[in-house]
Amino acid sequence: MARAGSVGAGVRGPEAEGEPVPQRLLSVATKLFAEQGFEMTSVQQIVDAAGVTKGAMYHYFGSKDDLLYEIYARVLRVQTARMESAADSSEPVEKRLHAVAADVVATTAANLDDTVIFFRSMHLLHPDKKAEVRAERRRYHERVRRLIEEGQRSGVFRSDKSADLVVDFFFGAVHHLGTWFHQDGELTGEQVGENFADLLLASLRP
Numbered sequence: 001m002a003r004a005g006s007v008g009a010g011v012r013g014p015e016a017e018g019e020p021v022p023q024r025l026l027s028v029a030t031k032l033f034a035e036q037g038f039e040m041t042s043v044q045q046i047v048d049a050a051g052v053t054k055g056a057m058y059h060y061f062g063s064k065d066d067l068l069y070e071i072y073a074r075v076l077r078v079q080t081a082r083m084e085s086a087a088d089s090s091e092p093v094e095k096r097l098h099a100v101a102a103d104v105v106a107t108t109a110a111n112l113d114d115t116v117i118f119f120r121s122m123h124l125l126h127p128d129k130k131a132e133v134r135a136e137r138r139r140y141h142e143r144v145r146r147l148i149e150e151g152q153r154s155g156v157f158r159s160d161k162s163a164d165l166v167v168d169f170f171f172g173a174v175h176h177l178g179t180w181f182h183q184d185g186e187l188t189g190e191q192v193g194e195n196f197a198d199l200l201l202a203s204l205r206p
Contacts, residue, residue, distance in 0.1 A: 022060045024050045026074070029067045034113040038068055038121040069129045072118035075111045076133070079104055080140050087143055093151040094201060100144060101170065101197035102190075108177055109189025116178035141167050148204065157204040170200055 019027070028049040032041045043064055047057050061067050086099040108115050122130060145167045151157035173196065181192065 021050070021052055021056055025052065025057055025060065026067065026071060029064075030071050030113045030117065033068065033071070033117045033121065038064075038117065038124055065124070065126055065129065068117070068121055069125060069133065071114050072122075073133060073136070075107065075114045076136055076140070079107050080136070082107070083140060083143060087147055092156075093147060093154065094156055097144070097147045097151065097204075098197045098201055100147065101200050102193035104171075105174055105177070105193035105196045106189045108174055109181055109183075109192060112178055112181060112183070115175070119175060119178070141171060144170075151204065155206070158206045161204075166200075166204065170196075 025046060029041070029046050032045060032049065036045075041064070043054060043057065046064070046067070047054050050057075061070070082103050083100050086103065087096055089096060089099075091099070118133075122133070125133070145163045148157060148163040148166055152159040152163065177192075181189070183189075187195070
C-alpha cells in the first residue's frame with residue numbers, strides 16, 4: 001500500500017506571481033495550515049508567503065476563517081459536480097457508483113492537504129460556515145446513498161445492509177486517507193480510488 005508520511009510540503013512563495021491573488025492566498029494558506037496548524041498560522045505569515053498585502057487579502061477574504069472554509073469548500077464543489085455528472089448518467093447503477101466512489105478517493109488524494117486541514121480544524125470554523133459545509137457534504141452523501149438504494153431496489157446490490165451504514169463505512173475510510181496516503185507511495189490516488197471502489201462494489205453484491 002502507499003506508505004505513510006507527512007502531507008506537508010514547501011510553501012510556495014511570492015515567485016508564483018502569475019497566479020491570481022485569491023488562488024495564491026489559498027495555496028499558501030493550505031500549506032501553512034497543514035504544516036503549522038490553523039491556530040498557529042497568522043494572517044501576516046500568509047500574506048508574506050503569498051507576496052501580497054493584508055489589504056489585498058481582505059479584498060477577497062474577510063478573515064483567516066474564510067480561507068479555512070474555502071480551502072475545503074472548493075474541493076467539495078468539484079467533487080459534487082463530478083459526482084452528479086456520474087450519478088446522473090445513463091450507465092448501469094453499479095458503474096455509476098463505481099465511478100463516484102473512485103473519483104471521490106482520487107480527488108481527495110489529489111487535495112490531501114485540504115482534507116487534512118478540514119478534519120483537523122473544522123471545529124474552529126464559525127458556526128454558520130461549519131453548518132454550510134456540513135450541509136453540502138451531507139447532500140453529497142445522500143446522493144451516494146440514493147445510488148445504493150437504487151441498486152438495492154433493482155436487485156443489483158444486496159438489500160440486507162442499510163444504505164446509510166454503507167455510506168458511513170465508505171466515507172469513514174475516505175476521510176482517513178490523510179493518516180496514511182502519501183503522493184510518493186506505491187499506489188497513485190487513482191489506483192487507490194479504483195481499489196476502494198472495487199471493494200465497495202464487492203461488499204454490495206448479492
